[in-house]
Amino acid sequence: MEFDEYVAVRGQQLVRLGYVLSGDHHRAEDLAQHALMNAYRHWRRVQGMDDPHAYVRRILVNAHISATRRGSSRETPVAVAASGHSEPDPASALAEHDAMWRALAALPPRERTVLILRYYEDLDHASIAAALGIKESTARATLHRALASLRAAHDPPVAKGTSSEHDRP
Known part of the structure; x- marks a missing residue:
């Protein structure tokens, strides 16, 4: 399976896993992107594995664990002020x-x-x-x-x- 095909098939699944782990949609996308970037760098080797998805999933989990150990020192979440009205759903x-x-x-x-x-x-x-x-x-x-x-x-x-x-x- 080529990398583009892998991303098309498994990309959203990685984002969902990142969301379940982090509880934040933006952080989930960052985790999935990090995992995919690392997998892309070594795709020939990853592609030859018995279960490439397990390897990429592990990259994502490790990235999440590393971020929580660091205490997310690079980013500080900010509470969103309530505006008094809700935005309509696009x-x-x-x-x-x-x-x-x-x-x-x-x-x-x-x-x-x-x-x-x-x-x-x-x-x-x-x-x-x-x-x-x-x-x-x-x-x-x-x-x-x-x-x-x-x-x-x-x-x-x-x-x-x-x-x-x-x-x-």
Whole structure:
């Protein structure tokens, strides 16, 4: 197995081991990087071993033990001050963005076009109507339908007997 393949297969496993050992994600990445750098230097010899992963894992464990013996004299952890608000999870923002694009792509072409002209191109109803060759009232109604479809795709239906956020005072 070549070194690049090894890293692709076992790299995240080394980071997880480093995290379990150190309890810190950044320190875990440093431990994994240290182990991989040392293994890379001697990869021909490591590659020929019965279990190369055991050797690299041992490098990582030894690096962790050495760091704890030193007392981490080179780095001093600093407490992160509470900001009073939590940061939004970037993954949820990406999921919401993806869901919105899927909902937009599922709209009929005219509704999608009206939405894009209104909110991306920032055109008013009259300009949208002129661009599509339709009446202004048709442009408004189409925009209304498109927004209703997007809302329906974004907000799951509420089961009978339960209240939604919109029903609460």
